[in-house]
Amino acid sequence: MRLLKLECKRVLKTRVTVVLLLLSFGLAFLMAYLPATFPYIKYTDDAGNQVELKGPAAIRYQKELQAGTAGDVTPEKIQEALRQYQACLTKYGAETIYDLPEGVYVEEILPYEPLLHGLREAYADPNSGFAPSLLEIDPEEVDQFYEKCVERNGTLMKQEQKDHEAAQKKAAAMYAVVKKPFQFFPGYGSDPMDYEIFLAFLILLFSVVIAAPVFTSDYQTGADDILRCTKYGNAKFALTKVVSALLICGVTYALCGCIYLLVSNSLFGRECTKTSMQMIFSAMNLPDMSIGQLQWFIALAEFLCILAAVSLTLFLSSKFKNMVVSLSVSLLFGILPIIVYMALPTGIANWIYPVLPAGGASLQTAILYAVIDFEFWNIGDFAVWLPHVMLGAYIIEIPLFILLTVRSYAGHET
Numbered sequence: 001m002r003l004l005k006l007e008c009k010r011v012l013k014t015r016v017t018v019v020l021l022l023l024s025f026g027l028a029f030l031m032a033y034l035p036a037t038f039p040y041i042k043y044t045d046d047a048g049n050q051v052e053l054k055g056p057a058a059i060r061y062q063k064e065l066q067a068g069t070a071g072d073v074t075p076e077k078i079q080e081a082l083r084q085y086q087a088c089l090t091k092y093g094a095e096t097i098y099d100l101p102e103g104v105y106v107e108e109i110l111p112y113e114p115l116l117h118g119l120r121e122a123y124a125d126p127n128s129g130f131a132p133s134l135l136e137i138d139p140e141e142v143d144q145f146y147e148k149c150v151e152r153n154g155t156l157m158k159q160e161q162k163d164h165e166a167a168q169k170k171a172a173a174m175y176a177v178v179k180k181p182f183q184f185f186p187g188y189g190s191d192p193m194d195y196e197i198f199l200a201f202l203i204l205l206f207s208v209v210i211a212a213p214v215f216t217s218d219y220q221t222g223a224d225d226i227l228r229c230t231k232y233g234n235a236k237f238a239l240t241k242v243v244s245a246l247l248i249c250g251v252t253y254a255l256c257g258c259i260y261l262l263v264s265n266s267l268f269g270r271e272c273t274k275t276s277m278q279m280i281f282s283a284m285n286l287p288d289m290s291i292g293q294l295q296w297f298i299a300l301a302e303f304l305c306i307l308a309a310v311s312l313t314l315f316l317s318s319k320f321k322n323m324v325v326s327l328s329v330s331l332l333f334g335i336l337p338i339i340v341y342m343a344l345p346t347g348i349a350n351w352i353y354p355v356l357p358a359g360g361a362s363l364q365t366a367i368l369y370a371v372i373d374f375e376f377w378n379i380g381d382f383a384v385w386l387p388h389v390m391l392g393a394y395i396i397e398i399p400l401f402i403l404l405t406v407r408s409y410a411g412h413e414t
Helices: 002-012 015-037 056-065 075-091 106-111 141-161 165-176 191-211 213-221 223-229 234-268 271-273 292-317 322-344 346-355 366-369 386-411
Strands: 040-044 050-052 376-379 382-385
Touching: 002 015, 002 234, 015 191, 015 234, 040 056, 040 106, 050 056, 056 234, 075 106, 075 141, 075 223, 141 165, 165 376, 165 382, 191 213, 191 234, 191 292, 191 322, 191 366, 213 234, 213 292, 213 322, 234 271, 234 292, 234 386, 271 292, 292 322, 292 366, 292 386, 322 346, 346 376, 346 386, 366 386, 376 386
Parallel strands: none
Antiparallel strands: 040 050, 376 382
16 A cells, blocks of 8 residues: 555656646646536527526526426427427418527527427338428427337338348337436526537546656656566556556546536526436437436446546557657557547447547547447347447446556566
């Protein structure tokens, strides 16, 4: 334990580590606040004055307008919202909300608009996938909204996984347990989730920079020759360095993640976390999760992803004697999932990036996007949902790279 404390203190005293840790905590607050500055509402008050609201003020006003939508998203609520929507557009001779006179959208559409989320998707053509306009949907048919969702989920999976019956059955089983009616509480959108991913990606890169010199710096300065002569032994000393790096990087992300979620949910309203994820993303999303559950699921997955990436970085650090090479190769592995995703065909990329240590916290390949997508690994008659593949890979990679690092350091020639 004493050796672990000394090693943690040694890493934490380096200038680069101090700067990156402070930057991480600062970014946690900044990334949580930025999405709350995006909302913008312009309306005319009772006195006829133009009022513009931005940021938290716009969020509060929108939540007041949409207070009637809170709670269960019942077919009756959706039906009434659709009738009002169609009546409003018909009254003004508009085909879309963008054709409405100024101010009408905020006054007559915005108060119930969230209830229309997923309606076009549910009533999309089963063969072409083409979604009708809201004016083309008969309100009398909306009482079957959730039955239509189940039906549409089935046809969608036949399109997405047309040659894989096991994946279709797995998706149907997952969607069958999604709680219906959906829940909705106004104020929240998808932007905070995207910024949670961005924060995780930055902390992953910072963690790689912190971990890359752990062994290489000792090789380069010659301190390794002295340390190997101590009573602790090569394997024990290597394990101590590994644990200290994982502890520093893991605690950093855990604290930053908690800061992010606490600040973000305070700005948008904690009640928003009870909203079904199907009301924010796609009505066809497979997991039975609220936004709050999704937030913590993503945070846990990113935590494991960062630990896996740091474990790989430590292994590389134990292999290279040059710090520049160690850092360069480690950073390359940090962005490799993005390169794979962008450079290779989707069918091939989906077999590679999910098992890369940094995959779940990278921008295009983040586990959030796997959760809201419909991809599976299909192996014969067996199908595994892609987020489960990613989590399984990280759980295996963390101890694997720790073991390889200890063995590599113990067998390293000075």
